[in-house]
Every structure is written in structure tokens, then in C-alpha cells.
Amino acid sequence: MRVLVVEDEPDLLRVVATTLREDGYAVDTAADGEDGLFKAKAWEYDAIVLDVNLPKLDGWSVLQRVRTVKRTPVLMLTARDTVADRVRGLNNGADDYLVKPFALTELLARLRALIRRSVGQAVAVIEIGDVCIDTVAKTVTRNEDPVALTPTEYALVELLAMHRQKLVSRTTIYDHLFDEEDDSLSNLVDVHVSNIRKKLGRDFISTRRGQGYIIQG
Amino acid sequence: MIRSLRWRLQAWHAVVLTAVLSIFGVVVYHLQWQTRLHQIDAELNRTAEVLTSRLRRLFPKGQVRNWRPPMELSEVLEREWLQSLTSSGPSESEIEPTRRIPPSPAISSDEMERGSIEEISEQRFGQWPFPPAEPRDETTPSLADEQWLPDDFTTLFEGEEAPLYYIVWDRDGVILRRSNFAPQVPFKNLYKGWNSMPVQEVQSRGGLREVVHCTSFGNHVLVGRSIQGDVASQHGTGWLLAACGWAVLTLGVVGGGWLSGRTLRPIAAMSDTAKNISGENLSQRLDLAETDSELGQLALVLNQTFDRLQAAFEHQLRFTGDASHELRTPLAVIVSQTELTLSKPRSNDEYLLALETCQRAGRRMRSLIDSLLLLARFDAGHPDLQRRALDLAEVANESVELLRPLADEKQITLRSETLPMPVVGDRDRLGQVVTNLLANAIRYNQEGGRVDVRVERVNGHAIVSVSDNGIGIPTEELPHIFERFYRVDKARTRAEGGTGLGLAICQSVVEAHGGQITARSEPEHGTTLEVRLPLPPETGKDPQNP
Numbered sequence: 001m002r003v004l005v006v007e008d009e010p011d012l013l014r015v016v017a018t019t020l021r022e023d024g025y026a027v028d029t030a031a032d033g034e035d036g037l038f039k040a041k042a043w044e045y046d047a048i049v050l051d052v053n054l055p056k057l058d059g060w061s062v063l064q065r066v067r068t069v070k071r072t073p074v075l076m077l078t079a080r081d082t083v084a085d086r087v088r089g090l091n092n093g094a095d096d097y098l099v100k101p102f103a104l105t106e107l108l109a110r111l112r113a114l115i116r117r118s119v120g121q122a123v124a125v126i127e128i129g130d131v132c133i134d135t136v137a138k139t140v141t142r143n144e145d146p147v148a149l150t151p152t153e154y155a156l157v158e159l160l161a162m163h164r165q166k167l168v169s170r171t172t173i174y175d176h177l178f179d180e181e182d183d184s185l186s187n188l189v190d191v192h193v194s195n196i197r198k199k200l201g202r203d204f205i206s207t208r209r210g211q212g213y214i215i216q217g
Numbered sequence: 218m219i220r221s222l223r224w225r226l227q228a229w230h231a232v233v234l235t236a237v238l239s240i241f242g243v244v245v246y247h248l249q250w251q252t253r254l255h256q257i258d259a260e261l262n263r264t265a266e267v268l269t270s271r272l273r274r275l276f277p278k279g280q281v282r283n284w285r286p287p288m289e290l291s292e293v294l295e296r297e298w299l300q301s302l303t304s305s306g307p308s309e310s311e312i313e314p315t316r317r318i319p320p321s322p323a324i325s326s327d328e329m330e331r332g333s334i335e336e337i338s339e340q341r342f343g344q345w346p347f348p349p350a351e352p353r354d355e356t357t358p359s360l361a362d363e364q365w366l367p368d369d370f371t372t373l374f375e376g377e378e379a380p381l382y383y384i385v386w387d388r389d390g391v392i393l394r395r396s397n398f399a400p401q402v403p404f405k406n407l408y409k410g411w412n413s414m415p416v417q418e419v420q421s422r423g424g425l426r427e428v429v430h431c432t433s434f435g436n437h438v439l440v441g442r443s444i445q446g447d448v449a450s451q452h453g454t455g456w457l458l459a460a461c462g463w464a465v466l467t468l469g470v471v472g473g474g475w476l477s478g479r480t481l482r483p484i485a486a487m488s489d490t491a492k493n494i495s496g497e498n499l500s501q502r503l504d505l506a507e508t509d510s511e512l513g514q515l516a517l518v519l520n521q522t523f524d525r526l527q528a529a530f531e532h533q534l535r536f537t538g539d540a541s542h543e544l545r546t547p548l549a550v551i552v553s554q555t556e557l558t559l560s561k562p563r564s565n566d567e568y569l570l571a572l573e574t575c576q577r578a579g580r581r582m583r584s585l586i587d588s589l590l591l592l593a594r595f596d597a598g599h600p601d602l603q604r605r606a607l608d609l610a611e612v613a614n615e616s617v618e619l620l621r622p623l624a625d626e627k628q629i630t631l632r633s634e635t636l637p638m639p640v641v642g643d644r645d646r647l648g649q650v651v652t653n654l655l656a657n658a659i660r661y662n663q664e665g666g667r668v669d670v671r672v673e674r675v676n677g678h679a680i681v682s683v684s685d686n687g688i689g690i691p692t693e694e695l696p697h698i699f700e701r702f703y704r705v706d707k708a709r710t711r712a713e714g715g716t717g718l719g720l721a722i723c724q725s726v727v728e729a730h731g732g733q734i735t736a737r738s739e740p741e742h743g744t745t746l747e748v749r750l751p752l753p754p755e756t757g758k759d760p761q762n763p
Contacts, residue, residue: 009546011574015553022560053542079542079549101549104556 001115001155002026002043002176006036006062007051007077016049019104020111024138024151026179033057040066044175046115049107052078052089060092067093073114077102112136119162126161128217131200133161140200147199152177156192160205160215169212223474223481230473231466238462246455253447254426258419261381261428264373265417265440268383269430271366272438374398381442388435400425402439407431424448483512491519499527539702543585543716547578554578581716588718592701595725602643602729609679609750610635610672612644616651617670620659628665631655635672638679641753646726650734653719654683654746661744662687678732679752684745690738698736699724723748 003025007013010031017027028043030036033054040048040062048066052059063074073095078085081099089097095118096110112135116124126133132141138154140147149157155177160168173189193205193213206214373381374396382399386392390404407416408431416431427441487503494501502523503516551574558571594600617633624631651670658668668685690698697703702717727734732750 009550011550011578012546012553015550015557015574019553019557019560022557079545080538081541082538100545101552104553104560 001046001159002028002179003047003049003111004028004030004036004039004043004045005049006030006033006040006054006059007049008032008054009051016104016107019108020049023108024155025111026155026177026182028180031055033059033062037062037065040072041069044172045072046118046176047111048072048074049111050074050076050094052076052080060088063093071118073118075107075110075114109136116162121162126164128161128164128204128215131204131217133157142200149196149199153192153196153199156189157196157200160213164215164217167208167212167214172212222484223477226477226481227470227474230477231470234466234469234473238466242458242462246451246458249454250451253451257426257442257444257447258428261419261426261440261442262417262430264381264383265428265430265438267370268366268385268438268440269415269432269436272385272432272436273434381440383441384437384439386437386439388437393436399441402427402441404437405429407437408435487512487516487519494523499523499530536701539717540585540589543702544582547581547585550578551575585716585718588716588722591722592718592725595729600646600725600729602646604641604643606639606641606753607644607647609638609640609647609681612648613651613670613672613681616648616655619652620655623656624659624668627659627662629659629662630667631659631670632667633670633672635670636674638672638674639753640679640750642730642750643726647730650723650726650748651681651683653723654748657719658683658685658687658744658746661685674752675749677752679750681748681750682745684743686743689740689742689744690736691740692738695736695738699734 001024003020005013005016005020005027007016007029008031013029013031017029020027028039028045030039034056036048036050036054037057050059050062054062059076059078063076066072066074074093075096075098076089076094077098077100078089079100086097095114098107098110112124116122116135124134124136126135130143132144134140135158138158140149140154140157156173159173159176170189177189193207197205204215204217206216208214374383375398382396383394384392384396384399384402385394386404388406388408390406402422405418407418407429409416415433416429418429418431420427420429421444424443424445425441426444427439430438430440432438490501490503502520505513505516505520554571554574558568563571613635614633617631621631655668655670662668662685666686668683671680671682671684673680673682699720701721704717724734727748727750730750732748734746734748736744736746738744
């Protein structure tokens with residue numbers, strides 16, 4: 001899962017980005033509205049965390065312009081907590097709203113729910129055959145036995161499971177799993193897929209040669 | 218209800234209307250009664266005059282010397298009276314005696330002078346039906362003749378329903394004649410003696426109206442009539458007037474109520490609207506449909522007040538919103554950073570970084586809270602200034618030295634040109650003002666720019682000016698730069714920007730010192746901020762120009 005965080009307070013930006021990375025997200029950051037808008041348009045993010053008060057271009061304008069081209073779920077962060085502010089945010093196309101100061105666990109939970117909803121997945125636990133994926137605890141079990149996966153492997157399983165029965169291209173996997181600072185050479189998708197097959201069964205992920213991967217279940 | 222304007226208007230209207238109607242009614246009633254009495258009196262007087270003139274004929278001569286009855290006048294009066302009483306007109310026979318008076322020889326004025334009264338009387342009364350009477354015997358009245366009045370006349374006085382009655386006394390109160398149904402009337406002597414003028418008197422007794430004529434002989438003729446009918450009819454008129462008065466009063470009160478309701482309706486509408494204009498809905502305004510009327514003017518004034526209220530309210534709302542926003546951001550940093558750090562064991566470096574982050578956020582909150590408290594104290598009128606004599610040039614130079622490293626960092630030339638300037642004020646606060654202005658000038662200047670600080674005396678004021686040759690401030694933004702949390706350059710990130718309260722604090726400090734702060738700016742050429750402080754009285758004069 002790849003997320004963009006746009007926030008002008010450097011310390012808060014760093015804290016939020018670190019939190020999300022530790023939770024297994026690939027995170028891009030932007031310190032002002034223009035940069036945030038550019039990145040939001042350039043990449044396929046699973047979600048955007050957007051502050052309202054931003055230099056150069058405020059959060060509302062960024063949201064408006066992103067909505068013209070993308071349907072990426074957006075979670076607004078703001079210090080203004082009046083009902084009018086919240087209503088305005090939701091009316092303008094924000095998918096959720098969080099008032100500063102917030103608990104990081106709440107931010108993570110909301111972000112998870114946003115991403116799940118955006119791909120049409122209503123519950124937090126995905127079952128595919130004998131494999132069960134808990135998106136909250138970030139654990140995978142096979143026949144009720146826990147399976148140890150690396151964060152990247154888990155992220156790949158989650159991504160494919162979220163889009164089950166749909167073909168996910170290699171590029172999409174790159175875009176959603178690795179942030180702008182990752183060195184793509186060390187993150188070969190094929191290696192991760194092969195490792196997952198070893199742990200969850202050979203047929204868990206099917207390969208469409210030259211196109212990508214798919215979970216049929 | 219009772220205290221409402223409308224009901225008070227109604228009550229006063231009713232009171233005034235009642236008073237006017239009452240006065241009007243009483244006057245009309247009184248005038249009508251007077252007119253009626255005058256008519257009655259005139260009728261009685263005419264009758265009495267006829268009786269008097271008849272009476273004179275009964276006592277034609279010998280009684281009065283040097284007096285001549287006004288014959289012609291009496292005849293005219295008598296004839297008119299008879300005509301008015303008998304609607305069918307006088308019959309020939311009744312007025313025959315008068316008519317048959319043979320034309321007496323004309324009496325010229327010469328004869329009048331030469332001849333005696335008796336001669337003329339004899340000539341003229343010779344053919345009168347009543348024989349000329351003998352000189353009156355005082356003890357035996359000779360009024361025995363029942364025919365002393367014409368027949369028509371007697372019908373006026375005879376019978377139960379007779380409208381009039383009469384009584385004739387001589388001057389001693391002996392009744393000479395009276396009509397059959399005349400009531401008992403006490404005699405009242407009006408005779409003043411010989412040569413006195415005839416006297417007339419009008420009196421009302423009970424339901425009777427009477428006139429008494431006293432002739433020069435001393436005979437008293439009373440003619441009277443009952444006025445019971447007139448009184449009853451007058452009472453009827455009175456009731457009619459009262460009924461009309463009530464009707465007019467009712468109409469007036471109802472009409473007045475309608476009118477006052479109509480007049481006050483806009484006021485009720487205005488008060489309804491004003492009630493609706495609460496903190497939630499300050500944008501509503503009164504209807505200004507009737508701007509020309511007094512109420513329209515009132516609505517205009519109220520609307521202007523609401524405008525100011527709304528502006529102040531919105532300003533306050535914006536300020537608290539901004540303040541809360543500025544405080545929540547560092548708070549969010551502290552809360553998030555600690556939560557993240559505590560979520561799992563960390564390395565020492567990570568703990569160090571987390572603590573540094575929290576310290577930065579804490580400092581920022583403290584500086585913000587200090588600024589807000591300072592502004593609140595100035596707003597409340599308790600600036601708590603340590604006023605002392607100080608040299609403004611010294612204060613300015615200290616600030617310059619304080620900020621020189623920052624200027625050097627951005628390769629900005631910092632120049633100061635100061636004259637000794639003794640003023641009275643709070644050294645720390647004034648230092649804060651100059652430092653703030655300098656920091657802004659350096660922060661918003663291009664690299665390699667220039668900042669000038671000048672302390673001088675202009676028109677009896679101490680002036681501190683800070684000018685830069687930076688990008689300037691757009692003209693439309695200039696009026697707002699002293700507003701709280703207003704940032705001209707929205708592009709500045711929080712990392713390099715201040716709290717947004719610096720210039721607001723400068724303004725508050727300078728105004729608390731009795732001075733003023735102004736900004737001039739030319740886009741692309743630079744900005745000058747000027748602080749103008751009053752000089753103490755003894756140094757207010759220019760030393761070069763005492």
C-alpha cells in the first residue's frame with residue numbers, strides 16, 4: 001500500500017511518515033500544496049493524507065484538483081474542528097476527516113478502512129481458500145497456522161488479495177509497494193512472489209506471463 | 218400588553234377624543250338651550266308688549282303728564298302679533314276698530330311743538346271704541362271692561378291647554394287682571410317712580426318662564442308659559458348628542474387602533490428580524506423598503522450596527538480559529554511523536570530525536586501562548602509596561618547587533634543611522650518591537666539585500682524606521698498586515714515563518730506607548746515600517762530650534 005502525506009509542519013510530517021512506514025506502507029511526503037498536487041497526480045496512491053493549511057496551495061484546492069483526475073481516497077487533517085469545517089471537507093470530496101491532535105492508531109485505522117472501502121472490501125479479514133489475511137493485525141494464517149511473512153511479502157499478499165480475481169500488473173505492484181526512495185533493484189517482485197508461493201502454496205498466486213499476477217480464489 | 222406602545226397610543230387617543238367630544242357636546246347642548254330660551258323670551262316679550270299697549274288704552278290720559286304712548290308702534294306690533302297667532306289671518310271685523318280710525322289730521326312738527334299732548338290725544342283717540350277714561354281714581358281701578366283684549370288673544374290664555382297666562386298688577390301689587398289659569402305669582406315691584414324708563418324682567422320659576430314688563434305708569438304685566446315641554450325636548454336632544462358622541466368615539470377608537478396597528482407593523486417586523494439576528498445568523502438584515510421614513514432611517518442605522526457586529530464577531534471567530542489551529546499543530550506533533558516512539562522499543566538516537574522534536578513543539582507553543590497572553594493583556598488594557606527613561610537609539614542598536622548574525626547568514630547589509638533619542642517606555646517591549654521589524658525585514662528580503670534602521674526626530678516625535686529593498690507588500694494586502702495571524706506570503710512554510718502575531722504585537726506595544734505604527738510599501742522596491750513615539754514634554758522641542 002502506498003500513501004502520500006502532505007503536511008507543512010516538518011516534525012509532524014516526519015512522525016506521520018514514520019508511523020505509516022512502520023505499519024508497512026510505502027510513504028511519499030510533500031511539504032506544500034504544489035508538491036503534494038504534483039505527486040498526487042503523478043502516482044497511483046492507495047490513499048492521500050492531506051493537511052488543510054498548506055503553503056502555496058491550500059488543502060481544499062489540492063483536493064479539488066486531484067478530484068478532477070483521480071478517485072484516490074483522501075483523508076483530511078486539520079486543526080479546525082467546527083461542524084461547518086467538517087461538512088465542507090466531506091462535501092468537497094474528502095473521504096474522511098481527522099482533527100489535530102489525533103491518535104496515530106486512529107489515523108492508521110481510518111486509513112485502512114479507507115483503502116479497504118476504495119477497493120470494495122467491506123471486512124478487515126480476507127479469506128482465500130485455506131489462507132486467511134487479517135489486515136488489522138497484518139498477519140496471515142494457513143489452516144489456522146500463522147505464516148511468517150516479511151513486511152514486503154505481506155504487503156504484496158494484501159495488495160493481490162484486495163484486488164482478488166483481478167489482474168495486477170507488475171508496474172502496479174511496484175507503484176503500490178515501494179515509495180519514491182526505494183531502490184527498485186533490491187525489490188524484485190518475482191523474488192517476493194516466489195517466496196510467498198513457498199509459504200502459502202504454489203497455486204495461491206497465478207502468473208499471467210508478460211501481464212502480471214492474480215489471486216484466483 | 219398594557220405597556221405596549223400600541224395600547225398606550227390607543228388609550229391616549231381615546232382619552233383625547235372623549236374630552237373633545239364631551240366639550241363639543243356640552244357647548245352644543247348649552248347653545249341650543251339658550252336659543253330655545255331666547256325664542257321663548259321673544260314670544261313672551263311680544264305678547265307682553267301687546268298687553269302693555271292695550272293696558273295703556275285703558276288708562277289713556279290724565280295719569281301721565283309729558284308722556285305720549287308710542288301709538289303707531291303699538292298698533293304695528295299688535296297687528297303682527299295677531300297675524301302670527303291666527304294662521305287664517307285676521308278677520309275684518311276683529312281688526313275693524315283699528316282700521317276704522319278715521320285719518321286724523323296730520324300733526325306737523327310745528328303743532329307738536331305748539332299744541333299740548335292732551336289736544337293731540339283727544340284728536341287721535343276721539344273715535345277709539347273705548348271711551349276716554351276719567352282720570353284714574355287710585356282706590357277703585359276702572360278696569361272693568363272684559364273686552365280689553367281681542368278675542369283671538371283671549372284664546373291664547375283660556376282653557377286648560379292654554380299655552381300662555383298673564384297677570385296684571387298695578388304698582389301697589391293689586392291684581393288688575395289675570396287669565397283664568399294663571400298660577401299664583403308673588404308680586405315683585407319693579408316700579409322706580411315717575412320718569413323712569415319702562416322695565417322688563419325675565420324669570421324662571423320651576424317649569425315656568427315668565428316676563429314682567431313694568432310700564433311708566435307702574436302697572437306690571439306678567440306673561441308666562443310652561444317650559445316643561447321644552448325641557449323634555451332639550452333632554453331628548455341631549456340624549457341624541459350623547460348617542461352621536463358615542464358613535465363617533467367608537468369609530469375614532471376603532472379607526473385609531475387600525476391606524477396605530479398599521480403604523481407599528483413595521484416596528485414589529487423589525488423587532489422580529491432583529492430577534493432572528495443571533496450569533497448563528499448575523500448575516501440577516503432588516504428590510505429597507507421605506508428608507509425615506511423615520512423607520513427606514515432606524516432600520517438603516519440598525520443594519521450598520523449589525524454590519525459592525527458581524528465584522529467584529531467574524532474577526533473574533535477567525536482569531537480563535539487561527540489561535541486554536543496554531544496551538545493544535547505543535548500539540549499534534551507532541552502527541553504523535555510520543556505515541557510513535559512508545560509503540561515499540563527504540564534506539565537511543567530515536568529517543569533523542571523524539572525528545573528534540575517534542576522540545577521544539579513545546580517551545581513553539583510557549584512562544585505562541587506568550588504572544589497570545591501579551592495581546593490579551595493589551596486588549597484588556599493592562600499592558601503592564603515598565604515605563605522608564607531610555608535612549609531609543611541604544612535600544613535600536615542592540616536589536617541590530619542581535620540580528621546581525623541572521624543578516625550575515627542571508628548576506629544582507631544591515632545599516633543603522635541613529636541619533637540619541639530620549640523617550641519614556643518599556644525597554645524590553647520596545648526592543649521586541651524593533652527586533653520584530655528587523656527580523657521581518659531580513660526574513661522577507663532577497664539574498665544580498667539591504668536593511669536600514671533609522672532613529673530620528675520629526676515634528677516633535679521620535680521615529681524609528683526599518684526599511685528594506687525586498688519584494689514589497691502588495692497594495693491590497695497592506696491594510697491587513699497588522700491583523701493577527703495574517704500572513705502576506707502564503708507560500709512560506711511553517712518551518713521558516715513565525716507565529717503570525719509579530720506585527721500585531723508591535724502595533725499593540727506602540728499604541729500602548731501612545732504612538733503609532735505605519736507601513737509603506739512599493740511592490741518590487743521595498744517596504745518601510747515606521748514607529749512614531751511621542752517625546753517626553755521637556756524634550757519635545759527640537760534642540761536646534763528652541
